[in-house]
Amino acid sequence: MECFRIDESGYTGFDLLNADQRFQGAAAIAIADDDAKRLIKQHFPKLQAPELKYRSLSRRETNHPRLIGLMRDLLSDFKCVTCVCDKRFMLTLMFVDYAVEPYYYERGFDFYADGQNYAMASMLHMAGPTLLGKPQFKRLMVSFQRAMKEKTDGVLNELVAAARGTNWGQIPEVIGPLARYADPECLEAIATPELSTDVAIVVLQSLITRMEVMADGPYRVEHDQSKNLATYHELLQRFIYYNDTAQFRATEITTLSFPLKLTEVKQVDSKKSPAVQLADVMIGAAIEAGNNLAGLRSGGLDPEQLLALYADEQFIHMLPSIDFEEQRRFRQGTQNGDLIDYLAANLMGAKR
Known part of the structure; x- marks a missing residue:
């Protein structure tokens, strides 16, 4: 064989x-x-x-x-x-998959069609530090990684705060689900026990x-x-x-x-x-x-x-x-x- x-x-x-x-x-x-x-x-x-x-x-x-x-x-x-x-790009791609996509999924959008998630993650990875602020973007990614690991209400609240602490109005279609709405579908996806x-x-x-x-x-x-x-x-x-x-x-x-x-x-x-x-x-x-x-x-x-x-x-x-x-x-x-x-x-x- x-x-x-x-x-x-x-x-x-x-x-x-x-x-x-x-x-x-x-x-x-x-x-x-x-x-x-x-x-x-x-x-x-x-x-x-x-x-x-x-x-x-x-x-x-x-x-x-x-x-x-x-x-x-x-x-x-x-x-x-x-x-x-x-x-680091994979972490950004996961952010799009779990902190952004569920918001659009609930509204009937296929976020994966033709690789839209990959394109958005590429844009966020490469332009995020400039558009959102370099320290703010770093805090957002650190908070997201921690939230995916620990999954407590406290770290999820910290993630929302980190999103709101960025210049998220520059790319509201990406950061808005967390920063504007603290979207429950996104937070639920991040808190799923089996995901990391x-x-x-x-x-x-x-x-x-x-x-x-x-x-x-x-x-x-x-x-x-x-x-x-x-x-x-x-x-x-x-x-x-x-x-x-x-x-x-x-x-x-x-x-x-x-x-x-x-x-x-x-x-x-x-x-x-x-x-x-x-x-x-x-x-x-x-x-x-x-x-x-x-x-x-x-x-x-x-x-x-x-x-x-x-x-x-x-x-x-x-x-x-x-x-x-x-x-x-x-x-x-x-x-x-x-x-x-x-x-x-x-x-x-x-x-x-």
């Missing part, structure tokens, strides 16, 4: 404002341990470490051509996908959508035994155990159908799995590229040289975009609102 190996990077749970970890992501690659071992030996014949670790290798400039060569081989010869998200700002489910859903397309038939997943991957493991098991039939168009190029072709998930020791080590290389390289392009870090591989190796379907990014027309075309006719409700009700236990 075909096996995809998965590794993650940048996971900080509910805390999407973590200053040290701006990006989160995961990579999946369908490669056998024998092939992985061969490639590691080919590109790093003098490796003495017990396992291949991207972070350690990228520190030495002499390793950069070897890492680029390894990535080229992986991306050209094996089924793989990498997903990276800007966690943890984006592991979003990252995993993106990987699964591509793995389902790439897999020729039933397939399984293996991943490292790290603490962070425990959350991914539990979510993968939920997907596996869910057997009802449903289908959703997620984007212009992807459809997610239930039940999945995914049949098994297993934790392994990465030191004994060269294939899992290569998944570490893939996600490590992508996260490093994101940090470098954002000006947060320096050093490591040339991000432009690295990203040029990917085909469009091999890289999923959840970043703000001001190309609203392109986003509208890409998400036109999608069923993201229905998919969100479906996953919340059937896999996460929450209902809108």
